[in-house]
Amino acid sequence: MTDSDTSTTSPRAGGATPRTAPKLEKLLTSAAALMAARGFTDTSIRDVAGETGFSLGGMYYYFQNKEDLLFLIQENTFGSLLQLQEASMAEGGSAEARLRRLVHNHLGYFTSHFNELKVCTFELESLQGERYDKVAELRRRYFALLAGVVGELTGDSDEARVRHRALFVFGMLNWIFMWYDAGRDQPVERLGDEMVDMLMGGLAVPDGRAR
């Protein structure tokens, strides 16, 4: 209904294309790097073209418009992160163990897909309409994962409190983009442990376990 079937094929609608796939991949990677560094609106299509070697008009073979490019990045990376986390939660374990896995998987993605995840974290509002709805739905599912574990640990007294606490945790996680410097700061594994330790024991407990 939306983009039906004109004679010519685009690698987007028709699904995976054979040899254009790696080109699209590099395109998304480069675009994510630029958008993570400068923000969506401060990144021009010409910037992306310059970075990838494509010509200006040539890129429109791979996406419908600039917003679509942003959407592709977000759906791709957020979708696979969500899939990973849902599978991890299905593996069970104590509530604390699951919280720890949630945090460490997230921070693992933080390291391995820094630019893409940063774009997912800060540029949702740059999407509109159907594209916004789709990514927002992924976000809701991701939130539900963490809220579930937090609810168990809290004892589920008050619904609003659990929601707030889950959002606090997301705040801790997402804000790391604003200050983390891979060169100077400790590896994210330690950050994750420190975060969960603090969440479990509070500030008074300086050390949850051996370093």
Next chain:
Amino acid sequence: MTDSDTSTTSPRAGGATPRTAPKLEKLLTSAAALMAARGFTDTSIRDVAGETGFSLGGMYYYFQNKEDLLFLIQENTFGSLLQLQEASMAEGGSAEARLRRLVHNHLGYFTSHFNELKVCTFELESLQGERYDKVAELRRRYFALLAGVVGELTGDSDEARVRHRALFVFGMLNWIFMWYDAGRDQPVERLGDEMVDMLMGGLAVPDGRAR
């Protein structure tokens, strides 16, 4: 050295002007509202002009350029918030009491200066050079305030851990901009209490004190 003394005066350099002060104030308020909603680059000077009733060129009497406008907002509100917090910390009290005041004062500003504080929180990177340095210095002092209290509560074992924990708390606070809806959500006083309770006792403690 920078903007010395051409014959004509501008309300900026020369300091407080008599009857232009309220106009500048409204200008900054309106600009902050627009920038908080759409972001710095997605807010045009023409938008601000339309909102305030000024003409396009007429606004340049009040600021040197668009970046200067952003700087004025940030220095104004962040400066007075910092002043408030430094005074509050000087009043003493237990570490927990000071942490609670820090959080509640911040959330009080969140309510009373939503747009301005949001701009301070998310648009520092849109400043450059000297303007960036000045606001970044305010931020450093603000961070030191919280890190000091967190250090006391932690027991000051590890310097890096204290830094991380303080940044976690800022993450919780700043991320509230991303989800809080004054119409639907609980008042921020409750949020602040819940946050400090969680920080003091950990997730296992569902209630730090009476509702």
Next chain:
DNA sequence: TATGGTTTCGAACACCGGTTCGAAATCCAC
């Protein structure tokens, strides 16, 4: 090697952005 679909190019279009500047309007002191 011809053929038809796929992929890329590059120029052009229409628009919107920040900024400048000389002139007009306004205000206040004399």
Next chain:
DNA sequence: GTGGATTTCGAACCGGTGTTCGAAACCATA
């Protein structure tokens, strides 16, 4: 009221933006 400084206007400039589109280049198959 007159004069001089302060404040505001409005038009213009110039560079950059997303997007389109017809033609060229490429590639695989017959």
